[in-house]
Amino acid sequence: MKVLIAGANGSTGRLAIEKAIEQGYQPIAMIRDPKQADELEHKGAQTVIADLEGDVSEAVQQADAVIFAAGSGSSTGDDKTIAIDQDGAIKLIDAAKKHNVKKIVMLSSIGTDAPERAPEEMKLYLRSKAVADEYLRNAEIPYTIVRPGALSDDEGSGKIAASKSVNPEGSIPREDVAEVLVACLSEPSTQNQTFEIISGDRSISEAIQSIM
Amino acid sequence: MKVLIAGANGSTGRLAIEKAIEQGYQPIAMIRDPKQADELEHKGAQTVIADLEGDVSEAVQQADAVIFAAGSGSSTGDDKTIAIDQDGAIKLIDAAKKHNVKKIVMLSSIGTDAPERAPEEMKLYLRSKAVADEYLRNAEIPYTIVRPGALSDDEGSGKIAASKSVNPEGSIPREDVAEVLVACLSEPSTQNQTFEIISGDRSISEAIQSIM
Numbered sequence: 001m002k003v004l005i006a007g008a009n010g011s012t013g014r015l016a017i018e019k020a021i022e023q024g025y026q027p028i029a030m031i032r033d034p035k036q037a038d039e040l041e042h043k044g045a046q047t048v049i050a051d052l053e054g055d056v057s058e059a060v061q062q063a064d065a066v067i068f069a070a071g072s073g074s075s076t077g078d079d080k081t082i083a084i085d086q087d088g089a090i091k092l093i094d095a096a097k098k099h100n101v102k103k104i105v106m107l108s109s110i111g112t113d114a115p116e117r118a119p120e121e122m123k124l125y126l127r128s129k130a131v132a133d134e135y136l137r138n139a140e141i142p143y144t145i146v147r148p149g150a151l152s153d154d155e156g157s158g159k160i161a162a163s164k165s166v167n168p169e170g171s172i173p174r175e176d177v178a179e180v181l182v183a184c185l186s187e188p189s190t191q192n193q194t195f196e197i198i199s200g201d202r203s204i205s206e207a208i209q210s211i212m
Numbered sequence: 213m214k215v216l217i218a219g220a221n222g223s224t225g226r227l228a229i230e231k232a233i234e235q236g237y238q239p240i241a242m243i244r245d246p247k248q249a250d251e252l253e254h255k256g257a258q259t260v261i262a263d264l265e266g267d268v269s270e271a272v273q274q275a276d277a278v279i280f281a282a283g284s285g286s287s288t289g290d291d292k293t294i295a296i297d298q299d300g301a302i303k304l305i306d307a308a309k310k311h312n313v314k315k316i317v318m319l320s321s322i323g324t325d326a327p328e329r330a331p332e333e334m335k336l337y338l339r340s341k342a343v344a345d346e347y348l349r350n351a352e353i354p355y356t357i358v359r360p361g362a363l364s365d366d367e368g369s370g371k372i373a374a375s376k377s378v379n380p381e382g383s384i385p386r387e388d389v390a391e392v393l394v395a396c397l398s399e400p401s402t403q404n405q406t407f408e409i410i411s412g413d414r415s416i417s418e419a420i421q422s423i424m
Contacts, residue, residue, distance in 0.1 A: 082350060124350070131346045138294060138339045 003185060004028045004063035004101075006052065006092055007070030008045070009036045011153070012107060015178035016069050017045045023182050030059050052088030060095040065103040067181050068092060072125075081128050089132035097141050105184045107177070108133050108147040110168055110196050133194065144184040145194040148177045161200025162207040170198025179204055215397060216240045216275035216313075218264065218304055219282030220257070221248045223365070224319060227390035228281050229257045235394050242271050264300030272307040277315040279393050280304060280344075286337075293340050301344035309353050317396045319389070320345050320359040322380055322408050345406065356396040357406040360389045373412025374419040382410025391416050 003020050007013040008029030020027040021044045029045040031037065037047040050059035052070055060066065072084035089106070096104055108129050111118050115126035136143050149170040156175030161167075180197055184190040187208050195211045215232050219225040220241030232239040233256045241257040243249060249259040262271035264282055272278065284296035301318070308316055320341050323330050327338035348355050361382040368387030373379075392409055396402040399420050407423045 078352070082352075086347075086350060127346065127350045131343065131350055134339065134343045134346055135298075138298060138336070138343055140290070140294075 001064045001185070002026045002028055002046075002062060003182075004030055004048070004059060004066045005045075006030045006056075006066065006068045006088075007107075008040060008047075009033075010069060010071060012151070012174045012178050012181075013067075013069040014040075014043075015175050016067055016181050017043055019175075019179045019182040020067075021045075023185075025065075025182065025185065028059070028063060030056070052084050052091065056092050056095050057098070060092065060099050060101060063096075063099075063101055065105070065185050066092065066096050066101055067105045067107070067185075069107045069178075069181065071107075074125075078124050081124050085125060086128035086131045090135050093132075093136050093139050093141070097139055101141065103142045103144070103185055104136060104139075105181050106133060106136055106143060106145045107181060108145050108194075110147045110149045110166070110170075110198075112147055137192075137194070142191055144190040144192070146177070146180055146184060147194065147196040148172050148180075149196070149198040151177065157199060158204055159199065159201055160197050160204055160207045161202065162195050162197045163212040164195055166196040166198045172197055172199045176204065180208060183208055213276045213397070214238045214240055214258075214274060215277045215279055215394075216242055216260070216271060217257075217279045217281060218242045218268075218300075219280065219319075220252060220259075221245075222281060222283060224363070224386045224390050224393075225279075225281040226252075226255075227387050228279055228393050229255055231387075231391045231394040232279075233257070235397075237277075237394065237397065240271070240275055242268070264296050264303065268304050268307050269310070272304065272311050272313060275308075275311075275313055277317070277397050278304065278308050278313055279317045279319070279397075281319045281390075281393065283319075284337075290336050293336050297337060298340035298343045302347050305344075305348050305351050305353070309351055313353065315354045315356075315397055316348060316351075317393050318345060318348055318355060318357045319393060320357050320406075322359045322361045322378070322410075324359055349404075349406070354403055356402040356404070358389070358392055358396060359406065359408040360384050360392075361408070361410040363389065369411060370416055371411065371413055372409050372416055372419050373414065374407050374409045375424040376407055378408040378410045384409055384411045388416065392420060395420055
């Protein structure tokens, strides 16, 4: 099963490539810059050059599933936030639907269900994610939306809490997030579900099999 | 001030044309079928032929403001709901932004803030509206989102309740809704606001000047 990973050169995207390979998938790393190809191919990924602000149709064409792990990052302006986190995601969802992709796993964020309650500097990002998530839920394509708490670069523990609503103060290593994204590709109990994750005390497979 | 009215041939859209003329605006009725032109022009509207499932760019080009009063209606299938209520609205918002439209007033619906709590047959409609509303809030164009309760064909009373959250069991005549849509074009207190309306005991101008 070929899994296109958008945002493959980002921190979580790179980890998702590794987890995908570990779990027996063939990742296709979607990257903007051909210079990034060598390293990701060395990890075992195929690569495809495409830009969320350009045409993604060809990249999606090869994929059975898509993980959206792209993000404009906190150092870019409002325009990029809307262009990548919202409109880029919508574009990828449209392309996935057109090419009969079997599943989309969306890396979202805790707080996306209520952007208006977020600190001012987070509002536009969370609104952009909210639009994309809602668009995905409406796209009539199988999906899972994963909303982690604050991301850390700690090593993954493999132990999480997954539920419709977790402690918003909780955090989680990117490595665990990446593993959850990949695990959702084939776990039926996550189909068409939106849930939050933070570090916890249950194994990832157990936690996502019984989202509360 | 020229106001493009999308959905001009619908019940609320027709009333919005009348209210726009009463309040001194020049309505441009966006219609799909040239046969509808005569009657709307007789009311005093300009008309422009455009389809929310096609190209709306030319229609928007002439407008200073837009009222989105279109809807797929309850007799059409899920595809049309997404195509008109969601993607049609998104397309019109994009076009409005491109052509520097000064204001968009969106006819939304009560319940759009929580589609998951709606009856099954309403969910897709409310989700489509939710995507469009969220997209509009994020589009960096001045907007007002008006969410009426159940619509009736009764004569307008001119008396409403307007607030962030009203009694969800309340109803309101389409005529009053149309008057609110038009009044929002120039009432500063509605700028970038989302609010619900039902019939009530305050005049429309008073109610929308002090949304609670």
